[in-house]
Amino acid sequence: MTKKPVIKRQKEIKIRLTEEEHQALLERMEGAELATWIRNTCLETKLNKQRKYKVADPQLLAGLGRIGGNLNQIARQANTVDSDIEKIRAFAELASIRSQLQRILDHYDR
Template identity: 65%
Template sequence: MPQENRTKEIKIRLTEDEHQALLDRMEGNQLATWIRKTALSQKIAKPYKNTDPKLLASLGRIGGNLNQIAKQANTLDKDTDKLRVFAQLTVIREQLNEVLDRHDR
């Protein structure tokens, strides 16, 4: 099978340290060949998973709860009020753990 002619060129600028780092990592004796093989053999991971709409809805509800707590926290004078806020925070933490557990499956 004949080799395809390479007609495209990419020019990059490197610092002395970057160039040396590539030479140190290089396998074989040609830097360009190693860079091409390395770059073309890498699988490119999707940066984001598709997000489940149920997850987004759950997070929206939790965000609403957080807004309610923030409003309450701005008006606290009594210790009993503070305890109520801490109780609500505990509920939110449990909700977040449930959402994360479902999302990890």
């Protein structure tokens, strides 16, 4: 495996900003570090954009946890029964859970 060459930056630029200007820069930057964002923006290099994830809704997480528990119970039941009727019931429950998950996804993925 080849390592990336280390870039040693020795030149330093200092600027003074108002609190509002500094906050505006922080809000615009994409990535982890302000210096990297400024360098990429000013020198027009291509950014490795990081995904911005939404904050998870506690109700959504709780609902998904309950559904996960139901899935585990159904999977355990489906693996232990020999009756075709019971397996069909388990598959029907799985279909119901799938539709519930789709409704949740449609509601929260806006």
